[in-house]
Amino acid sequence: MSNIEKLDLSTPDFVNENIEKIAAFFPNCVTETAEGKKIDFDLLQQELSHDIVEGNRERYRLEWPGKREAIVTANLPTTKTLRPVREDSVDFDNTENLYIEGDNLEVLKLLQESYFGKIKMIYIDPPYNTGNDFVYKDNFAIDRETELFESGQIDEYNQRLVANPETSGRYHSDWLTMMYPRLKLARNLLSDNGVIFISIDDHEVHNLRKICDEVLGEENFVAQFPWRKRTAKSDVPFGVSQDYEWVLSYARKEFIAALEGGTRKYYESPDLPNRPWRIHDLTTQRSASERPNSDFTIINPKNGEKYPANPLRTWAMTEDTFPKYYAENKIVFPGDYDFLYISKPVFRYFKDDDEAKAGDLFGFIPVSTNFPAEIGMSQDGTKDFGELFKDKLFSFPKPVELIKYILKASTNFDKDSIILDFFSGSATTAHAVMQLNAEDGGKRKYIMVQLPELTDEKSEAYKAGYKNICEIGKERIRRAANKIKEEKRRKAEKEGMFANGEDTQDYGFRVYRLDSSNMKDVYYRPQDYKQETLAMFADNIKPDRTADDLLTQVMLDWGLPLSYKIDRTNINGKQVFRVAQDSLLACFDTGIDEAFIKAIAKEKPLRVVFRDSGFADDTAKINVRQLLQQLSPETEMKVI
Incomplete structure (x- = not known):
């Protein structure tokens, strides 16, 4: 039989990866059990202490019921996937913007390999814990059969969005348990010079600051910006009007090092006397x-x-x-x-240049902690939305100018960066990205993630035909794109811009929807099936899944950004997907044989993938592997 490697089609198991990292430093703290490698935490505590460790001691940290559950939740792998929704997309084949429908915890896990260290700026406006809002109730205690059966969409989400009243005994704890794993996963996606901004009100700003200190690093705190959301009210509790909310900001360590004068490693060399320098990836x-x-x-x-x-x-x-x-x-x-x-080869940066313009190098314009008045208040966010929709379909959207100001401050010197918002709401962030690109010629890309939370049947949104929040967000992006495009056209006519008649801005977006894996349960747990039963599963792929679905899951598993250009071509009568030229060639047709592989090998792709059941026969599977190694030895081949 062939020894062709299969794609595992699940996200990384962070627990096992962390065990391996600890084992590299403290091999004596690793023990073996019936379930595999485990950490002896008593020994590990001792290795990390100058004193004899005899038991629990008081320490400075934030604790709450459910914190360990939150850590486990962040580390658990998922076999779910994203499925493309072409009918909801705009310019699917060419756009680099993404709109993802689904639980952001699962989506963040799926994005780990494709976008690890690639996001320049994250902005989120998570549910505030006011006692009236809903929070995510993550429950991963369900059995695996149920997990694979669930679609990962509306029915499941209705069960996982629960009210969090102040009378709840876990009022703060449930909110913290929801936020902690999402921040932990988001941190991995930030680039070395990346920065995150989080909008929050008075109810949880103190707790959010503490978990951000823990997850993102207290030393990486940038600022706590006050944002005036409204003018003073008179009829308020205790006679004090809560006119301000907050925007917390944290940055990755390299970003902070640059702003503070640098804790980097600088070299001194005789050929460049009195001018220390450092190196950077080229x-x-x-x-x-x-x-x-x-x-x-x-x-x-x-x-x-x-x-x-x-x-x-x-x-x-x-x-x-x-x-x-x-x-x-x-x-x-x-x-x-x-x-x-x-x-x-690597870049050389000089220390005097770092000190002179740290902000320029790392894409952050020095700003005051006091936002300028022109960024607007809640009423301006409502006005922005109202200019696109006649009815009030969404409550309290943030002003476009607020997000645009944050974008400009953090990406002005990196206008080709990726922006992520995993509590997308009405998609204000996508609107702001398009608006700023229109103004400064940038090519920023966005990734919006939003739970398809159902709208109330009595709401104006429902009456207008929008059955969930995602439908509102996608329509806002379409309308905002058309408005920006028209404004640019009018300006071009007036000022003579776009002399060649072309507007090259990206106004499109690819829609993906979270769903269960494309693979049958047997793909992940063949050991649970008897040999005579396995014959029933000649094909591991669910019958309702398309080639587009399979390609998306393969790209995620292989760590390829979903924004890569995808072309379709025909080779020897079979449909082949070409991702980013020769980065990946994928064919999910049947009848794969030696003649087809000879044609594929001429392309010299970096990777190829086929269905395990797609080969003409077992002999063809073996011959295909050997033939590809001979004709294109640099090509990596896998099957699903």
């Missing part, structure tokens, strides 16, 4: 299809050694600009310094 997160001018081979002028670009992470400069950077001493090659161990 590649970018863009693929060859996205940055064709950066897909070139760097040649070391001193010895002629060649360094071709990685098609998935091209150079952070073009072939034309390389000579300029080299002449300015900003490129360091392997072998330039005995004390520097690198395998490819």
